[in-house]
Amino acid sequence: MERAMLLIFGLKTVLRALPGRSATCRNCGRFCQHYLDEEARKFTLFFIPVFTTSKAYRITCSNCGMVSSISSREKKALVG
Helix, strand or coil: CCCCCCCCEEEEEEEEEEEEEEEECCCCCCEEEEEEEEEEEEEEECCEEEEEEEEEEEEEECCCCCEEEECHHHHHHHHC
16 A cells, blocks of 8 residues: 655745944935845745745835845845
């Protein structure tokens, strides 16, 4: 007798807010607060995150709303 096994897997995107900082915006030129976000894609098995497949970072100006992608090296320089 054969037995079938059900395996549920997929990808999940997790958005996490990181500490922001004040800086001059490249778009509007104002010195204001910027928000930093981390977007992580995680491989899930039975809806449980097992490991992270990729990470991306975004910085958003609180004045004009411009969103820019930044590298992990730039993120480390901003966070400290």
